[in-house]
Structure formats: structure tokens, C-alpha cells
Amino acid sequence: MKSYFSEFVGTALLLAIVVGSGMLGESLSAGNAAVALLGNSIATGAGLYVLITLLGPISGAHFNPVVSLMFWKLGHLDAKKMIIYWACQFIGAIAGIWLTHLMFSLPILQESTKVRTGSGIWVSEFISALVLLSVIRIGDQVAKDRVPMLVALTVTAGHWFTSSTFFANPAVTLARSLTNTFVGIAPNDVLGFVVAETLAAALVMVVLFCRFKRQS
Template sequence: MIRFPLERRLAAEFVGTALLLATVVGSGIMAERLAGGNVALALLGNTIPTGAILYVLITLFGPVSGAHFNPVVTLAFSLVGDLRLRHAGLYVLVQIVGGVAGVWLAHAMFDLPLMQLSTKARFGSGQWVSEAVATAGLILTIFGILQSRNRHAIAPAVALYIVAAYWFTASTSFANPAVTIARSLTDTFAGIRPRDVPAFAVAQMAGGLVALLWQRWLHARTGRA
């Protein structure tokens, strides 16, 4: 595998996360405008572009940075020794900054004020459990496929998982602290109140860590045939 210089990997994480958020927020704005008040239709219009862009971005940037776009994914790779801790910290920083830039880009495309704070409440045990489950499933999907050594399946698998998780979780599957922070800065369909962000992030980190530990146990060698 080609090892790209750190600055190129960080650039890939920044641009990838920005485009992901521009798609999540932009498609949410467009879907809400066109759905005529039908929330299910608006959610579908938000879901499909998100899954589609994930497939494209992971395919495009995976060979460069690993296409994490997510602090939980970055932390998981750091914990298994595939990414230096200092580099992981820089990944997380550019993911957060890139996410915010992506939200502002979506606002600019739809002629909305760049600076916003969401007023959309996403609070309660159901939301928190949903975020833990959504993030755990994401980590299991990524590391399970890596264990099978079929890297080409990661992009479609992650995209399909997120599309499914939009609909089977009560929170619509943020599953990503950087995405959660960025979405607190848009008072549109995809938003989340800033006060609800910390609980989401804690649930995401907890779900990701539990999933990583379980996956490592599941695939541990026992020494038996």
C-alpha cells in the first residue's frame, strides 16, 4: 500500500468530510423544500444522496487517507496500531473543521446565512441508544470487512449500512462526532441543537469502543484448527 505524506492525508480527510457534510445538509435542504411537508419523503431524499456520496468519497480518498471522515473511526484505527496517536489527533481536527466548512458550503449553495445554530431537539435515551448502535454497526462493518481482506467491499458496505441505519435508528444515524458538531451549526432539516451534541458524541464513542473490542475478540486466533 502506498503511504501518502501526512499533509496529503489530512487534505483528503478535510475535503472528504466537507463534501460529506455539504451533501448531508444540502440534500436535507433540497428534500425538505421539495417534499411538501412529507417528512418520510424528505428523509428519503436526505438518505439516498448521503449513501451515494459515501460510496464515492470512500472510493476516491480511501487509498490516500483511509477515508475515515469520522473521529470514532480514526480512534479505532489508532487503538489497533494502524495510525499514530499524533496523526490521529490531526485527523480529528481536520475532520471537525472540514465538517463545518461543508455546512457553510451547503448554506452558500442555497443562499442561506452561513452562521447558524440549530434549534432541532434530538434528546433522550432512545436517541442515545440509537447513536451507540449506529456507531457500533459502522465500526463492525469496517473492521469486519478489513478482516476478510476484501477492501473493495468497504465503500459499498459502509454506504449501504448508513442508508439502512438512517431508517432503523431513532436518531437517523449520525454515528460521527464531527458530523454531529457540524450539524449543530445548521438550522435546517439535518440540524441538531448544540446542547444535544455532547450526549450524542459520548454515545457514539461508547458504541464504537464496544464494537471494536467485540470485533477484536470475535476474530482473535484461538490456536485451534
């Protein structure tokens, strides 16, 4: 139960950090989107570092269904635990959105109107998820004690080198459709993001399968 609670709380806090810093950055930047994104990316990276460092020993600090899928493929999770992790991540992400709305005295139930679609955006999300999964996998093999920093810096940089601003997480994507703020995504655009993220996870799964097959 501790690992499930860790995934729920960690994902909720991650979304609170993402959404809260986006709102505050936008309100303080006087309309300068670059400044707002800078604040959002730094806060997200810093928050991720803390969350992964503290909660990693409890649940692995996945906070992301495609990360849990990869670790299931690696044999670190059984199917039942992975599915419960997914439920905790999606529910936690939505709870984090609602908590942030409450903190900022906004209507709790919202729907984003921010359009994020197109082939470039979808390719960007595919690359984002592929990069994130690769960093986690390689880091887990060669620099396990540095994974929190590696992931945090990757996500911070990803805000700036991808056109989609590095969602790379189906639970985060769905939850962000429920906030009409700086970090939102229109509900109609969620499917394109999730498909791209899932395809990246599928590619990683194929690579892992081929590697295991060669080793056997």
C-alpha cells in the same frame, strides 16, 4: 499532507451532501418528511460511496473521529496522525456546513433548534456507531474491496432503522448543530450523541484489546 487534505475535503463534502440533500429534499417534498428523508438517505449513501472509493487509497477515508480511533487501536495510525485526522475532520465538517449555507444563499452562521434527545435516541446512536464500526472492521477483513459499498448501504439503511437517523460520527454531530435545517441538532443535544458514539467506540476498543491479548 495529502492524507490530511483528503480527510478535510472528504468530511467537508460529506457534510455538504448531508445538509444540501436534506434542505432540497425538504423544500421539494411539500411537507412530506418521509420523502425528504428518502432523498437525504439516498444522496448520503451515494456520496459516501464515491468519497470512500476515491479518497480511501489516499487517507483511508475515515471522515469520522471514532473510525480513526479504531484504526489507531489496530495500529494503522500513530497517535499524532490520529489527532491531526481529528482536527481535519472537525474543521472539514464545519467548513462543509458553511459551504452549503453559501450555496443555498442562507446565513452562514446558524444554530439548530431541532431537539434530538432522550434515552431512545442515545441508545440509537450507540447502536449506530457500533454497527458502523463493526461493518468497517469486518469488511476490512473479509471484503476489503467492497468496504465503500458496505459503508454506503449501512448508512443509507441506518437513516431508516434508527430513531436518531444514524449520525454515528462526533464531527458530523457537532457540525450539524451549526445548521438550522432539516438535518440539524440542537447544541444542547450534541453531548448525548457524542457520549453514545464514544461509548460504542470504547466497546470496540475493549473487544479489540481482548482479541489482541488472546492472540499474544
